[in-house]
Amino acid sequence: MHLRTWRRRAAADDTSSGGASRSLALQQAEPQFFELWQVAVTPEDPQFERWAALESEQLEIGRRRVAEIERHVPLQGKDVLDVGCQWGATCIAIAQAGATSVTGLDVEEKLMEGARVRAREQGVEATFVHGFAETLPFPDASFDAVVCVNVLEHVRDHEQTIRELLRVLRPGGRLHLDGPNRFSPWWFARDPHYQLVGISVLPPGIGEHYVTRVRNFPSYDVGTFPVAQVIERRLKANGARIVWRSLDSGRPKLLGRVAANAKSALWPMFVFVAEKPGTSGS
Numbered sequence: 001m002h003l004r005t006w007r008r009r010a011a012a013d014d015t016s017s018g019g020a021s022r023s024l025a026l027q028q029a030e031p032q033f034f035e036l037w038q039v040a041v042t043p044e045d046p047q048f049e050r051w052a053a054l055e056s057e058q059l060e061i062g063r064r065r066v067a068e069i070e071r072h073v074p075l076q077g078k079d080v081l082d083v084g085c086q087w088g089a090t091c092i093a094i095a096q097a098g099a100t101s102v103t104g105l106d107v108e109e110k111l112m113e114g115a116r117v118r119a120r121e122q123g124v125e126a127t128f129v130h131g132f133a134e135t136l137p138f139p140d141a142s143f144d145a146v147v148c149v150n151v152l153e154h155v156r157d158h159e160q161t162i163r164e165l166l167r168v169l170r171p172g173g174r175l176h177l178d179g180p181n182r183f184s185p186w187w188f189a190r191d192p193h194y195q196l197v198g199i200s201v202l203p204p205g206i207g208e209h210y211v212t213r214v215r216n217f218p219s220y221d222v223g224t225f226p227v228a229q230v231i232e233r234r235l236k237a238n239g240a241r242i243v244w245r246s247l248d249s250g251r252p253k254l255l256g257r258v259a260a261n262a263k264s265a266l267w268p269m270f271v272f273v274a275e276k277p278g279t280s281g282s
């Protein structure tokens, strides 16, 4: 799923010469949201049309993503949290899938304002909260399902974030956690945020220096890319049971372990579905 999403994104970049029509497409499809979006992503940003191209696809990507998530994480009739929800596209799709309540959280307040407008424009109810994944502003056991998509590589502390994602889950609840895998040659050749060679493996300080000082991008908002095997170990160490992972090789026994390890290390995207032990009281 996610690899296809990133391929589509890459394709959108490759057609950026025709991209001027993409901001128009976004404006026509979501006029109220576009008003806020275009202020937040200034037209002077060298990647403006690229962002417009990506954003104009987000509601549809959100719907496809939620259909995939629902294969392992029940959402209908559930209280659902989306951590690092950006402009709220996945939250909107979760609400449309019949969740009882949807809460989106992101570290950027301007994104939350845009997400509120976007949800209203799409006619769905969702709550958007400003906050940090590392210190979620919710009591223990607040949600039946937690979704965290393409966010871990942006947070300061992977381990603390994983603890928090599991803390706010109710017993028996499920977490969908995915993101780009650090040592994948795919991202080494072209990182998903700035389309540059080699920065997916750099420590954040050096990455920031290279992207902003050497390549002159206006800002750098990526931290450390996670390593799938480490994330899996942290989920288990925090008591979660892995109920599904995207990285199983499906190979016969002898080659199975080698193939599984290689795939875990090198595959572009990891997806884990983890369950918090216990029985849901709700």
Ligand SMILES: C[S@@+](CC[C@H](N)C(=O)[O-])C[C@H]1O[C@@H](n2cnc3c(N)ncnc32)[C@H](O)[C@@H]1O
Residues within 6 Å of the ligand: 083, 084, 085, 086, 087, 105, 106, 107, 108, 111, 131, 132, 133, 134, 148, 149, 150, 151, 154, 155, 156
């Ligand atoms: C690549 S975007 C992913 C957005 C969305 N989940 C998706 O896949 O379309 C990463 C998001 O994480 C947010 N973010 C970064 N650090 C965060 C943190 N510490 N806590 C919560 N959100 C954070 C960013 O503001 C951004 O909206």
